[in-house]
Amino acid sequence: xxxxxxxxxxxxxxxxxxxxxxxxxxxxxxxxxxxxxxxxxxxxxxxxxxxxxxxxxxxxxxxxxxxxxxxxxxxxxxxxxxxxxxxxxxxxxxxxxxxxxxxxxxxxxxxxxxxxxxxxxxxxxxxxxxxxxxxxxxxxxxxxxxxxxxxxxxxxxxxxxxxxxxxxxxxxxxxxxxxxxxxxxxxxxxxxxxxxxxxxxxxxxxxxxxxxxxxxxxxxxxxxxxxxxxxxxxxxxxxxxxxxxxxxxxxxxxxxxxxxxxxxxxxxxxxxxxxxxxxxxxxxxxxxxxxxxxxxxxxxxxxxxxxxxxxxxxxxxxxxxxxxxxxxxxxxxxxxxxxxxxxxxxxxxxxxxxxxxxxxxxx
Numbered sequence: 001x002x003x004x005x006x007x008x009x010x011x012x013x014x015x016x017x018x019x020x021x022x023x024x025x026x027x028x029x030x031x032x033x034x035x036x037x038x039x040x041x042x043x044x045x046x047x048x049x050x051x052x053x054x055x056x057x058x059x060x061x062x063x064x065x066x067x068x069x070x071x072x073x074x075x076x077x078x079x080x081x082x083x084x085x086x087x088x089x090x091x092x093x094x095x096x097x098x099x100x101x102x103x104x105x106x107x108x109x110x111x112x113x114x115x116x117x118x119x120x121x122x123x124x125x126x127x128x129x130x131x132x133x134x135x136x137x138x139x140x141x142x143x144x145x146x147x148x149x150x151x152x153x154x155x156x157x158x159x160x161x162x163x164x165x166x167x168x169x170x171x172x173x174x175x176x177x178x179x180x181x182x183x184x185x186x187x188x189x190x191x192x193x194x195x196x197x198x199x200x201x202x203x204x205x206x207x208x209x210x211x212x213x214x215x216x217x218x219x220x221x222x223x224x225x226x227x228x229x230x231x232x233x234x235x236x237x238x239x240x241x242x243x244x245x246x247x248x249x250x251x252x253x254x255x256x257x258x259x260x261x262x263x264x265x266x267x268x269x270x271x272x273x274x275x276x277x278x279x280x281x282x283x284x285x286x287x288x289x290x291x292x293x294x295x296x297x298x299x300x301x302x303x304x305x306x307x308x309x310x311x312x313x314x315x316x317x318x319x320x321x322x323x324x325x326x327x328x329x330x331x332x333x334x335x336x337x338x339x340x341x342x343x344x345x346x347x348x349x350x351x352x353x354x355x356x357x358x359x360x361x362x363x
Contacts, residue, residue, distance in 0.1 A: 059201035
């Protein structure tokens with residue numbers, strides 16, 4: 001009997017010792033489990049930066065002054081100055097037609113005018129002696145006026161045998177050769193001003209209240225991807241398009257080096273205003289449905305915070321509501337987090353994009 005009591009006592013002692021060992025090791029295991037569950041993250045703090053509110057739009061170029069030059073009279077080409085791409089000044093003669101007949105007609109009309117004036121002056125002197133009637137004097141005076149008008153018309157016809165540049169610009173293509181006979185109304189070439197070009201594009205209706213003449217405009221072209229062309233808004237349309245709900249606007253772009261050409265496609269960016277904004281690395285912002293949120297690190301715990309965002313820019317985003325300048329925002333590892341999770345913060349500059357603040361508000 002005593003042996004059974006001894007075996008029972010030994011079993012009880014072993015159970016108590018095992019329980020003691022288990023209870024002694026449990027806090028260590030709990031700490032290891034909690035540490036194992038802590039997510040490694042990088043953090044960043046929001047920054048105040050200068051932000052440009054911009055809208056982007058497709059645009060096209062046209063010359064400030066543009067004309068298709070045509071002949072006004074018929075004639076044979078005797079002189080030509082139509083080298084494509086050549087800059088010309090206002091008043092330069094571009095083409096001259098044979099004007100010998102026009103000069104001869106002008107000489108005849110000059111002679112007629114001179115004779116009409118002599119007859120009128122003679123009749124006027126005889127009228128003082130009542131040698132001629134007043135009606136004859138009046139008739140001769142009318143003849144002088146008609147001769148003056150015919151002479152002026154002849155001068156215009158003579159001038160029309162020469163085509164001059166109405167403004168400074170660049171000559172377009174031409175298929176006219178010396179000696180060719182041209183009918184009145186024949187197109188000979190185009191002339192476009194080139195020092196400045198008009199940039200035409202449209203602004204969505206919701207931004208109309210922020211658009212003003214004088215705002216800076218920049219544009220890029222697929223033909224010159226590394227070149228940015230600067231200009232200024234100069235004109236606003238008076239009506240909103242009922243079809244597209246946009247406002248047509250016009251800017252002037254400097255083209256002193258002649259790189260750009262009328263009709264060229266451009267991507268325009270209109271700066272509405274410049275202001276300071278709170279920005280954050282774009283990778284920190286999470287999206288679920290219509291909600292945008294970030295995780296903020298507080299004493300080793302991740303806390304989920306809903307935010308509102310404004311402008312986007314390469315690698316960065318503006319936060320308009322939900323964060324302060326002192327918040328420590330998780331920028332890596334947040335896709336594995338839930339609010340209340342433990343986190344372990346490590347420092348790494350590679351997790352933060354370099355500072356580039358050229359925001360664009362999409363139109």
